Amino acid sequence: MAENSNIEWTHHTFNPWIGCTKVGPGCDHCYAESWDARGLQQRETRWGAHAARTRTSAANWRKPLAWDRAAAAAGERHRVFCASLADVFDNHASIPPEWRDDLWWLIAATPNLDWMLLTKRPGNIDRILPHGWSGGWPNVWLGCTVVNQAEADRDIPKLLAAPAAVRFLSMEPLLGSVDLRHWIGSQPYLPGASTHVDANGYERQDIGGGIIDGLDLVIVGGESGPGARPMHPDWVRSLQDQCQAAGVAFHFKQWGEWAPGFFGNGQPLGCFNDAGEWVLPVQREWAMQDRQLMTRRGKARAGRMLDGRSWDEMPGLRS
Known part of the structure; x- marks a missing residue:
């Protein structure tokens, strides 16, 4: 799916600068920091609260202009994930x-590209958006990372308070069951938010002083790499069901390191027990009982099929 990116839900990735700081449990096994550590191009690290971020090259900054021309020539819209090795809404002093x-x-100069700005800091969005943002730019999608219910409750209202053409979640690595029903669809319910009737007679809710709509896209994925944490299939199915019921695009990116089922061949085997707790290694007698078995297969072999099919939905592109 990705033309110049290995990320399944985008065509290109663009990093204006590199470096970040861990801010939550989803950051524990940060792939970007691990990638950078293998081929660090300067002596000082770019990761952590006391590390300076570094700007990428002028040649890299010219690439989106070429992508925009190619998209225009093809009569298509291409998505750009910004930034896979940083956070656009990081308020670090070195930026x-x-x-x-x-x-x-x-x-603004690349109107044929849809820029997906994903952050773990949605509370910074409002003060970092550019002048003239108003109701949002038509080629900018705003998203935040949510890995568990606590982050959903805390961060989704902050994301929805910012006007945008599309708002989305990246739920990777998904670390628990999450109920999104308050926030998906065209008329979300936000506990404690004030309501008013709009010009068309519809009741709307206000948060942070602005009229909001719900989430447009939910991307779900499991964790890969060393130390990867498994993802229960029921967590994924629940999110797919919630999105389908609300008419919200659902994109399943990957199982990650662990795939559901028992595949044998000496591969590590674990399970979620009756209490939903992860058990590794699995006890032999449990493998014959009604528990959710998971096998460590690696990202490529685990794949991205959910109940026999792939889910590649995007706003405006429904399966």
């Missing part, structure tokens, strides 16, 4: 305002 100004100019 000067000029870098952000250059990024907003680049986004």
